[in-house]
Amino acid sequence: MRKIFLQKALAGIMVGVMTVLGFTGCGGSQEKKTEIDWSKTDFGGAELNLLSWEMYADDSFVKPFEEKYNCKINATFCTSSDDLIAKLKAGGGDVYDLVSPSGDSAGLITQGDLAKPIDLEHISGWADIPEAFKLKDVEMDGKIYGVPFLWGADYVMYNADVLSTGITSWEELWDAKYKGRLALHNDISNIYMMGLIDGIAKDDPQALYNMTAEQLADAQVKLTELNSNVRKYWDAGGELEDLFKNGEVDIAVGWPSTLKNLQDSGMNMKWCIPEEGCTGWFDRWMIVNGTNQEQLATLWIDWITSAEGEALASISTTFSVANPKAADYMTEEQKKIALVDDMDSLFSKINFWSVVPDREAYNETWTAVKTTE
Amino acid sequence: MEKTKKYSYGTKRFIQFGLIAPLVIWLVLFLIIPYLNLFVNSFWTNGVFGVQHKFTLENYTKFFTSGSGSNKPIMVLLDTLRISVIVMICTILISFPLVYFINFKVKKNKQLFYMLAIIPLWVSYIMRAYSWRIILGTNGMLNSFLIWSGITSKPIDAFLYSNGSVIIAMVHIYTPFVLMPMYTAMEQIPKNLIEASKDLGCGRIRTFIKVLLPLSIPGVLTGGTYALALSMGDFLAPNLLGGPTSSTKISNIVQMQFGTSNNWPYGAAIAIIIFLVVLMIITILGKLEKHFSKLEEAGR
Numbered sequence: 001m002r003k004i005f006l007q008k009a010l011a012g013i014m015v016g017v018m019t020v021l022g023f024t025g026c027g028g029s030q031e032k033k034t035e036i037d038w039s040k041t042d043f044g045g046a047e048l049n050l051l052s053w054e055m056y057a058d059d060s061f062v063k064p065f066e067e068k069y070n071c072k073i074n075a076t077f078c079t080s081s082d083d084l085i086a087k088l089k090a091g092g093g094d095v096y097d098l099v100s101p102s103g104d105s106a107g108l109i110t111q112g113d114l115a116k117p118i119d120l121e122h123i124s125g126w127a128d129i130p131e132a133f134k135l136k137d138v139e140m141d142g143k144i145y146g147v148p149f150l151w152g153a154d155y156v157m158y159n160a161d162v163l164s165t166g167i168t169s170w171e172e173l174w175d176a177k178y179k180g181r182l183a184l185h186n187d188i189s190n191i192y193m194m195g196l197i198d199g200i201a202k203d204d205p206q207a208l209y210n211m212t213a214e215q216l217a218d219a220q221v222k223l224t225e226l227n228s229n230v231r232k233y234w235d236a237g238g239e240l241e242d243l244f245k246n247g248e249v250d251i252a253v254g255w256p257s258t259l260k261n262l263q264d265s266g267m268n269m270k271w272c273i274p275e276e277g278c279t280g281w282f283d284r285w286m287i288v289n290g291t292n293q294e295q296l297a298t299l300w301i302d303w304i305t306s307a308e309g310e311a312l313a314s315i316s317t318t319f320s321v322a323n324p325k326a327a328d329y330m331t332e333e334q335k336k337i338a339l340v341d342d343m344d345s346l347f348s349k350i351n352f353w354s355v356v357p358d359r360e361a362y363n364e365t366w367t368a369v370k371t372t373e
Numbered sequence: 374m375e376k377t378k379k380y381s382y383g384t385k386r387f388i389q390f391g392l393i394a395p396l397v398i399w400l401v402l403f404l405i406i407p408y409l410n411l412f413v414n415s416f417w418t419n420g421v422f423g424v425q426h427k428f429t430l431e432n433y434t435k436f437f438t439s440g441s442g443s444n445k446p447i448m449v450l451l452d453t454l455r456i457s458v459i460v461m462i463c464t465i466l467i468s469f470p471l472v473y474f475i476n477f478k479v480k481k482n483k484q485l486f487y488m489l490a491i492i493p494l495w496v497s498y499i500m501r502a503y504s505w506r507i508i509l510g511t512n513g514m515l516n517s518f519l520i521w522s523g524i525t526s527k528p529i530d531a532f533l534y535s536n537g538s539v540i541i542a543m544v545h546i547y548t549p550f551v552l553m554p555m556y557t558a559m560e561q562i563p564k565n566l567i568e569a570s571k572d573l574g575c576g577r578i579r580t581f582i583k584v585l586l587p588l589s590i591p592g593v594l595t596g597g598t599y600a601l602a603l604s605m606g607d608f609l610a611p612n613l614l615g616g617p618t619s620s621t622k623i624s625n626i627v628q629m630q631f632g633t634s635n636n637w638p639y640g641a642a643i644a645i646i647i648f649l650v651v652l653m654i655i656t657i658l659g660k661l662e663k664h665f666s667k668l669e670e671a672g673r
Binding site: 080082083085086089180227230231232233235246247248359360363364367368370371372373 | 423439440442443444448449506510511512513530533534612616617618620621626629631632633634635636
């Protein structure tokens with residue numbers, strides 16, 4: 001009797017194992033081609049799921065869309081490009097309909113067949129976006145997989161009550177006077193920054209994303225030395241805000257949106273771009289392969305990259321716009337904050353994140369920096 | 374003796390099966406299958422967009438060969454073990470006197486004191502970890518107090534975002550887990566043994582060392598095992614309270630493999646290695662516990 005019971009239990013376990021292992025093997029669904037009615041404005045409360053940066057689902061530009069199309073927007077936020085890829089890989093079209101990757105992952109998403117080509121006929125702002133912004137990494141077989149949205153710099157921000165001036169060179173961050181007063185993003189973009197400081201990108205901007213083993217080793221040494229000045233590697237913009245508010249740090253590398261929130265809360269915060277320039281990101285909206293809300297997703301991209309959508313997004317985040325016509329919807333003050341009239345000078349100072357072919361080597365270098373005593 | 378109702382052999386089996394089935398299903402679904410899945414995954418090859426089902430041992434060799442000095446994964450594991458042992462010792466040192474006090478010194482409302490000691494369990498993990506940021510921060514309560522009382526003139530940075538703050542938070546969070554088994558064990562020590570010891574002329578201290586301490590060791594070991602195993606697997610406390618070089622423990626490396634680094638097979642391999650190390654430690658502690666339990670039984 002006991003033997004039979006054991007046999008049954010074992011059989012049960014095997015079936016269970018097969019089922020679980022089977023899950024990892026299958027996936028992907030057949031596409032259905034049906035006539036789409038583009039004049040439709042009532043989606044009956046359909047849900048649209050965004051996988052995006054934490055400031056890309058603000059009510060100011062989400063609400064008008066939800067009202068216009070009678071739908072509901074849910075957002076999942078990511079803390080870094082790697083986090084975005086990990087979540088997209090784990091969820092795919094079953095969980096997310098839209099994704100807003102930066103330049104270091106958009107190409108991977110395109111090449112990895114994780115996105116769908118976008119029907120540009122229904123993206124009204126496409127013609128207004130300057131050609132220079134239509135980066136080629138989201139183009140495959142003549143089709144476009146991503147529409148430019150917002151961009152900005154990973155610049156230096158500082159508490160102007162503590163530091164009278166910003167820094168003119170990145171090298172100043174190693175100064176002993178900043179001991180334990182610095183916060184950096186918990187992300188491999190710090191490695192790009194080291195390459196920039198070492199001047200390896202002078203002839204070829206892409207060199208930052210194709211660093212040799214030697215250059216990575218140099219970056220590791222430099223970052224390890226910087227550890228003694230670092231108070232905390234922040235994961236989310238909100239965490240960086242807290243670090244400034246609680247007086248834990250005086251200077252940081254971070255996003256314009258964090259600076260704006262801190263200024264709004266009454267802190268005397270300023271920003272600067274050191275003479276070596278800085279790295280930055282250009283975010284694109286992409287439709288996730290396997291979504292069953294393709295039409296609504298296309299309409300979202302249409303809205304958010306239109307002059308009005310971009311203006312609202314830029315006002316809420318202070319990021320720079322891809323669609324210059326957004327200026328029509330912004331006040332002089334808002335245009336100044338987002339540098340809308342001075343886009344070229346900012347654009348030229350930024351080395352935009354790009355796909356890192358050997359991402360594993362960068363990740364390992366980054367882990368090594370954080371585990372060196 | 375009470376007369377028990379007679380069931381037929383089949384019915385008896387059926388009832389036994391019914392009683393054990395939920396537990397078996399639970400263990401199979403949430404313990405055995407996940408571990409098997411992890412184990413199988415640890416031998417696959419990692420591709421850019423997903424796991425390739427090609428057998429390899431590389432994930433295991435990588436663990437022992439990659440990196441240099443303190444950033445070798447094996448060194449991170451040892452560092453994590455060191456921190457976990459410190460947490461274990463601290464939780465035991467805090468729990469022991471407390472349990473002793475509740476058990477032998479409190480005459481009335483014993484349960485109330487016990488509840489007070491384990492109340493921290495009612496507060497969410499994140500809250501407890503975050504609250505240490507408020508206490509230990511540069512402008513936090515501790516620094517404010519030290520400056521107010523004139524002990525220091527400048528806030529002390531080292532309190533927060535260091536190994537120290539990680540240890541403090543983990544000790545705080547895991548103390549109730551250590552306290553509970555310890556309390557149960559000490560509660561079961563027959564009071565007459567202590568009286569006998571005193572009757573035979575032992576003083577307080579000798580009674581404590583010769584009678585009470587050996588008898589409470591099984592509870593101490595069970596509690597210590599909890600603290601050790603839980604802190605080995607904790608990645609939130611280091612992440613929230615660790616500094617630039619103290620926020621990456623072995624579980625954080627596993628978490629990174631399943632998240633940012635996108636290398637599930639390697640993450641699975643490290644998880645299996647941690648599992649084996651912890652299993653080994655638990656087995657040793659379990660053996661010790663049995664050894665001391667025997668003493669206890671002999672004492673009865």
